[in-house]
Amino acid sequence: MQILPPKAMHAYLEAAKTQDLLPIFYPKLVSGLRKGELVALRWDDVDIRSKTISVGKQYIRNPDGSLELTRPKTENSVRLVSIPQTAVNLLIQEHSKHPDGPYLFLSPITGEMYHPDSVVNLLLKDAGLPHIRFHDLRRTFAQLSRTA
Incomplete structure (x- = not known):
């Protein structure tokens, strides 16, 4: 198990932004949601x-x-779960991409909900950054919450 080092957090978030995945990764980082909870989110959950x-x-x-x-x-x-205004703004942005879709996060490839296991590798594999498991972002959140 790893925790995303604070100095590397910016690089991961920039990589997510570049790949248009910030609306899914930033809320994960600031909320501690599990991957299955994240992909099951609907707009009416926000x-x-x-x-x-x-x-x-x-x-x-x-x-x-x-x-x-x-x-x-x-x-x-x-x-x-409380989230910062930045996360709210990203979720609004994501929802506007597919306002009639049943889930908050839809795969641009399939138009369907992300599979919980596929969301794990969306960013980290292609970003050229050291590997960290998606679940480790939950641990990062827990660590940040304790120090805040």
Whole structure:
């Protein structure tokens, strides 16, 4: 397990911006959402006035490879997450790209929800930056939250 070093955070965010993935990576970094929670987000889960995301579902991959929409991992995982205005702005920007789409984040290739496992490799593989697992961004969030 790794934590994204603060000095490298800017490089990762710039790479996400270059690849038009900042609306998915920045909210991940500032919210600590799991990948399955992130891809299951719908626009109605976002409250732009109160700057919160309501987390009440996630997509998981079953042993046979199929996806299933479930409640989050634990009851404590059903929560309201505060996000900064920058993240709200990015989510509004993302929503405007496909306002009639069912999910907040849609793959530009398939027009469908991102698969939870594919979202892991979207940025890091192509950015020429040291590898960090997508889940490690959740650990980075936890570390930043403790020091803030």
